[in-house]
Amino acid sequence: MFFNSLLTNFAALEVGQHLYWQIGNIRIHGQVFLTSWILLGALLVFISLGTKKMENDPKGLQNLLEFLWDYIRDLARTQIGEKVYRDWMPFIGTLFLFVFVSNWGGALIPWRLIKLPSGELGAPTADINTTIALALLVSLSYFYAGLSNKGWRYFEYYVHPTPIMLPFKILEDFTKPLSLSFRLFGNILADELVVGVLVFLVPLILPIPVMFLGLFTSAIQALIFATLAAYYIGEAVEEHH
């Protein structure tokens, strides 16, 4: 009985329902693009404001942006290495900012107040399409990084240190995007569901600690995603001796 009612509650949260947009004969999830455009628009406005008048003595927003830049540079430099981190810093930084803004935007903005004909607005990273897109971009990136830096010698990595590693290394190329995408997707979706269920059951006070926990996991997930992406790229460009 209880399980049934819980499922109905889930149904009230409209899990797995989407706002479909039809373009030609392809169908896309409109709510994902709507939230991502709003959040990325806000991010770009924020960044444009901060970089409008750059001075040698940073003030206000410029300070914050410089801190962010420094943080991303440190992340890229420690994972990728001194030699090529400059080439990959914008990509790693974009991943971090995109995931972070999506996660926090999904958790902080009361999207539920906006009624859609179908589905509901939420974090873009709570949609499997977004996370798989990000993960596949990371896979392409580390292949590209390895091949462009080391040429065919990149494939030495697969038999390093012994050829026994070959099947495992090949398997890794599949598990890396899989774990990247499902970790992010699962964490953000689970956070949204837990908050949604708690708000549904106990609308007062009780969901607040869980919401804070959600903000914490959201930030951590963004950091993990960016760090792992940088680590994979670093692994691909690393020279074995």
Next chain:
Amino acid sequence: MLAFNFFGATEGGLFDINATLPLMAIQVVALTYILNSLFFKPVGNVVEKREKFVSNNIIEAKNKLSEVKKLEADLLTQLQSARTEAQRIVSEAEDESDKLYKEALELANNEANASKEKARLEIESQTTAARDQLSKQADDLSELIVNRLILEK
């Protein structure tokens, strides 16, 4: 029905993968280029320019500091040599004046001794002269007395 909606692949569901995926990938790649030109490049330029400025200043300051230290050591050795030179001059002058003082003292002593001797000799000669004269006068007187006594008789 619910289970179908939950994991369904045809229409809706959590794992409904469709054209959202490539479009989102394109969007993220576009965002990478936008953020690169809007955020990473300009902020990086400013930060790296400042870092270069700061490190250049630090190097310059270090150079200046070492130069100052070199000059300080140089001055210290100069001061040391000047001090020893001054000491040498002072002791030389002291010796000189000591010598002069001794010479002058000896000269004065000799002179004084000589004049003392001369005076003593003079006094002696005068004393003998006076004594001779006195004894002569005494002789004269005694002779006179004797003559008168003899004449009165």
